[in-house]
Amino acid sequence: xxxxxxxRVTAPQLPSRPAxxxxxxxxxxxxxxxxxxxxxxxxxxxxxxIEVRGVRKVFGTGENQVAALDTVSVSIxxxxxxxLLGPSGCGxxxxxxxxxxxxxxxxxxxxxxxxxxxxLPPFKRPVNTxxxxxxxxxxxxxxxxxxxxxxxxxxxxxxxxxxxxQMLKLVKMEALKAxxxxxxxxxxxxxxxxxxxxxxxxxxxxxxxPLSALDYKLRKEMQIELKxxxxxxxxxxxxxxxxxxxxxxxxxxxxxxxxxxILQVGSPRDIxxxxxxxxxxxxxxxxxxxxxxxxxxKSGVATVKFASxxxxxxxxxxxFDPTGEVTLVVRxxxxxxxxxxxxxxxxxxxxxxxxxxxxxxxxxxxxxxxENFIVRHQNxxxxxxxxETGAKVGIQFEEDAARVLKD
Amino acid sequence: MAEPRTIDIKDQPGFRSIAIICLLVLYVPVLIxxxxxxxxGSLVTHWEGVTLGWYGSALRNAEFHNAARNTLxxxxxxxIVSTICATLAAIGMTRVxxxxxxxxxxxxxxxxLMVPEIITAVATLSFFALxxxxxxxxxxxxxxxxxxxxxxxxxxxxxxRARLEDMDLTLEYAAADLYATPWNAFRRITLPxxxxxxxxxxxxxxxxxxxxxxxxxxVAGPGQxxxxxxxxxxxxxxxxxxxxxxxxxxxxxxxxxxxVSFLIARQRAK
Numbered sequence: 001x002x003x004x005x006x007x008r009v010t011a012p013q014l015p016s017r018p019a020x021x022x023x024x025x026x027x028x029x030x031x032x033x034x035x036x037x038x039x040x041x042x043x044x045x046x047x048x049x050i051e052v053r054g055v056r057k058v059f060g061t062g063e064n065q066v067a068a069l070d071t072v073s074v075s076i077x078x079x080x081x082x083x084l085l086g087p088s089g090c091g092x093x094x095x096x097x098x099x100x101x102x103x104x105x106x107x108x109x110x111x112x113x114x115x116x117x118x119x120l121p122p123f124k125r126p127v128n129t130x131x132x133x134x135x136x137x138x139x140x141x142x143x144x145x146x147x148x149x150x151x152x153x154x155x156x157x158x159x160x161x162x163x164x165x166q167m168l169k170l171v172k173m174e175a176l177k178a179x180x181x182x183x184x185x186x187x188x189x190x191x192x193x194x195x196x197x198x199x200x201x202x203x204x205x206x207x208x209x210p211l212s213a214l215d216y217k218l219r220k221e222m223q224i225e226l227k228x229x230x231x232x233x234x235x236x237x238x239x240x241x242x243x244x245x246x247x248x249x250x251x252x253x254x255x256x257x258x259x260x261x262i263l264q265v266g267s268p269r270d271i272x273x274x275x276x277x278x279x280x281x282x283x284x285x286x287x288x289x290x291x292x293x294x295x296x297x298k299s300g301v302a303t304v305k306f307a308s309x310x311x312x313x314x315x316x317x318x319x320f321d322p323t324g325e326v327t328l329v330v331r332x333x334x335x336x337x338x339x340x341x342x343x344x345x346x347x348x349x350x351x352x353x354x355x356x357x358x359x360x361x362x363x364x365x366x367x368x369x370x371e372n373f374i375v376r377h378q379n380x381x382x383x384x385x386x387x388e389t390g391a392k393v394g395i396q397f398e399e400d401a402a403r404v405l406k407d
Numbered sequence: 408m409a410e411p412r413t414i415d416i417k418d419q420p421g422f423r424s425i426a427i428i429c430l431l432v433l434y435v436p437v438l439i440x441x442x443x444x445x446x447x448g449s450l451v452t453h454w455e456g457v458t459l460g461w462y463g464s465a466l467r468n469a470e471f472h473n474a475a476r477n478t479l480x481x482x483x484x485x486x487i488v489s490t491i492c493a494t495l496a497a498i499g500m501t502r503v504x505x506x507x508x509x510x511x512x513x514x515x516x517x518x519x520l521m522v523p524e525i526i527t528a529v530a531t532l533s534f535f536a537l538x539x540x541x542x543x544x545x546x547x548x549x550x551x552x553x554x555x556x557x558x559x560x561x562x563x564x565x566x567x568r569a570r571l572e573d574m575d576l577t578l579e580y581a582a583a584d585l586y587a588t589p590w591n592a593f594r595r596i597t598l599p600x601x602x603x604x605x606x607x608x609x610x611x612x613x614x615x616x617x618x619x620x621x622x623x624x625x626v627a628g629p630g631q632x633x634x635x636x637x638x639x640x641x642x643x644x645x646x647x648x649x650x651x652x653x654x655x656x657x658x659x660x661x662x663x664x665x666x667v668s669f670l671i672a673r674q675r676a677k
Contacts, residue, residue, distance in 0.1 A: 102580055122583040123592075135581035139599045148595075149585035200586065 048111075049204055049236040050076040050099060055108030055118075057094050068094040070260040071108070076204075076238060077253075081230050083239045085247040086257035087283070092240045095257075096206050099238065100129050112203060123152070128197035129206040132213070134189045136181040142192050143168070143177040149200035167195040170229065187218045194226075198233060205230075207239045211246065223250055244284045248272065256280045273331070276317040277406050281329045288335070288373050290328040290346070290402070297322065302404055304328060307368040310345045312397060316404035327405045332376035334401035337362055337393050344394015348373060350387055355379075364393060437658070444651035451646050461652040471653060474637035480548065481623075481633060482616040485555035486563075489616075490609040492556070493563035494601070501571045502579075502597070520561045527558060528622040535626060547628065554626050555616040562615050563608035570604025571597075603673075610668035614661060 057069040069091045076082045084092040097103045099110060101122030110118045117125050128149065136145050146167050150160045168174045171191040176184055181192060190210060197205055207226075211219045227250055230237045241247055247254050248268040255265045256279070264276045275281035278289070292304035292312075301313045302322050316322045341347040351372060352363035362375045375395060387393065416422055444462070448455030465471055496516060500509060519527060531554045538544045546553065578600070582592035620635040627636060634657060641650050 100580075100584060102583075122580070123586045123588055127584075129581070129584045131577055131581060133575070133577055135575065135577040137578060137581070137596060148582070148587075152582075152586040152588075152591060196585070 047078050048075040049078045049080070049113065050238065051111040051114075052076075052095070052099075053109045053111065055095070055098060055105045055110060057091075057098060057103065058106045067260050069098070069105075072260070072262050073108075074255055074262055074265060076236060078236055079234050081227070081237045081239065081250060081252045083241060083247045083251040083254045084257055085241055085244060085254050085283075087242055090257040091260040092242075092257050093208060094260075096129075096208055096238065096240050099204070100127055100206050101125050126200075126203045127206060128200060128202040128204075129208065130193050130197045130210045132209045134193040134210075136189055136192055136196070138180070138182055140181070141177065142173060142179050142181060142184065145181060145192055146195045146199050148196065153200060163199055167199045170198070170232070171195045171225075186213060187222070190214065190222060191225075194229065198229070198235065201233075202235060204236045204238060207237060209240055209242070211241075212243075219246075226250060248284070256283060258283075273400075274315065274317070274403055275329060275405070276320075278327060278329075281405065286332050286374060286376075288330045288332060289371060289405075290330060290373070291368075291370065292326060292328055294322050294324060294326055294404070302326075304402070304404065306346055308346060312345055312402050314402040314404050315400060317406055320404075320406050322404045327407070328402045329405055330373075330397060330402050332361065332374040333359075333378075334398045335373070335375045336396045336398070337364075337375050337377070337387065338396055339387070339391075339393060341392045341394040344396055346373070347392065347394050350389050350391050350393055353387065353389060362387065362393075364395060440651050441655045441658070443648050444655045446648045446651075449647050451648055451651060461648045462656075465649050465652045465656065468649070470632070470637060471634075474632045474634045477548065477551075477631060478617060478633040478635075481551050481555055482613055484552045485559050485616045486609050486613040488552075488556045489559035489612050490563045490567075490605060493560050493608055493612075494567055494605055496560070497564055497568040497571050498593075498597075501568060516564055517561050519558050524558075524621045528625040531557075531622055532625040545628075548631055550626055550628070551623060551631060551633075554622055555619065558619070558622060559612035559616050563612040566607040566611065567601065567604040570601055574600055603671075606668045606671050610665055613664060617661065618657075 052072055052074045055069055055072050056067060059066050059068055072091070072095060084095060086092050094103065098105050098118070101117070101120060101124075105118055108118070109116045112125070112127070117127075137148065140148070143164050147160045147164045150163055155163070164177075165174075168177050171194055173188065173191050173195065176188060181189060184192070190213075193210070210226075211222050214222060223246060226237070226239075239247075239250065248271075251268055253265060253267055254271050255262045256271060257263065258279050264271060264280045266274070271280060272284055275284065275287075281287045281289075290306070292306050294302050295305050295311065296303045297316075300315055300318075302316055303311050304314050304326060305311045312328075314328055338344050346366060346368070348364040348366040350362060351365045352361075354361040354363070357379070359379055360377050362377065364373045364375060366373050373395060443451050443454070445457050445459065446454055447458035447460065496512075500513060535545075535550050535554075574597070578596055579592055582596045583589070587595060618635055619633075620639065623633050623636060624639070627633065632640070634653075638650060638653060641653075
């Protein structure tokens, strides 16, 4: 039942099962990972779909050389929604283009299910891309666009038609299949681009900031839609974005990139709660940085002393040995204000109160100096204490609120 | 003044009168030529009455037939060959890694547009005289086809290259991403999207070849009279409105050809 991939590097090894459309649409069965491929891929948490090993990409020659990717290694698991997150120019799109085959690495290898695909041209890689600009073929209809990949693979006509119909249903575009791509809206073009890339059942789907051209409401809708598609198809998604909120809400794991390097890889929770470096902490969400000195450490927790002599226990990244002067990171919602300065771990003066509706931000000028410390309070119907600007306050930390940063 | 004001050309002082003068200078002579093709007298300067007789005699004229056939053979062949060459050249200069001599090649292709035509004509004549003298080679009407093909290439090249440069490269990446080999990507994506450019290139080449006089006059051998040469020969004799009728036919053919290619290009561009 599964459609053979002529160009697949490795043929699917597992016995075929009925394809998604045959046995699950209209039933209450939970969607199964990999079921759209006609193959049930068992849970293999350690198995990697894409493995990037020591990849460098240098543009230009001689003195004008710029390393867009500086020896990057990362392993992306099967059936994972993996996000490359970073500001523009960090190398995330370069990495995506190397995986797609539009560029070739200057050094290193890219493994797809254990086989090096770095030297293969794009049309020999079982990897499909959703482009930022969608890149739909303007001289073809919606259905012709979606069927293009299968046609190029030499799939029989009847099978192409069946698959195109299935894809149109998957992205809810059946009604517009005969339209030219110039006659449909941006959101609809986005869906067609997705269907076109999914139709040949790639092993990995690459998405290059596909939502950036959509307005806010549509973007929110498509985030949920993408998550659903990934879940239903069981295909590994590699998603590139500079939008931290998008990354946090959609990803299974995130790689934060900056200046051609991957700084940290982890689940959204890991990245948000336990950032390893200052850049990661700063790029994602709002953050407070505090200076302190390590006085002792035991089983992954360092005791850090502030200028005020107060101490706090703080975790630190694995494989890192914090000593001396360090920087701590505390999320604004992981700290709490107390009216009595004597009860706070650190103390300061309220300099500003900003009301946001769902919550309130308190800006505290710390007694030891430095940047303002921000505390975020969720607003409830009856807030127990009201604060006035200029009041002396203490700040308490929740357990595990503080983390030692690598730099 | 909420809206930024853009300049309306129609409000510019003198625009209307200059435009009218330009249009008159350009088209009144052509119009007079066409009107006199209907003159029942036998002079092109003295109007006597309306007749279609000159069209009749033109269409029955064997010399005219011969010249028209020569012109069509030369123009159509030169258009097809030069458009193919121009398309290949444009692809080879936009869809490949930059190569040494790329800008030199661009210059060489476009140089004929800047060289005075009479110089190209003399050079072409000397070239054919040389190969005839040294190797005894004479391709007959093939000489003219060859010469026309060569000077049509830059005219066909320009619009094709412009279209290729405007095209979104991501589309070709997308095709490759969807398992299209370079040849398939070209055949299914690049070429269909390039058709409007090729059409306007071909139309331009056809018009340039169709009414070429200078080069043809020098290169043409006996019996290789094309329409422009035929008209030239006629006006050296006492002129009759038959010449006007022939010119009008040529004009209508050109207009028809350009309109069709324009319409096809617009259809494809949608």
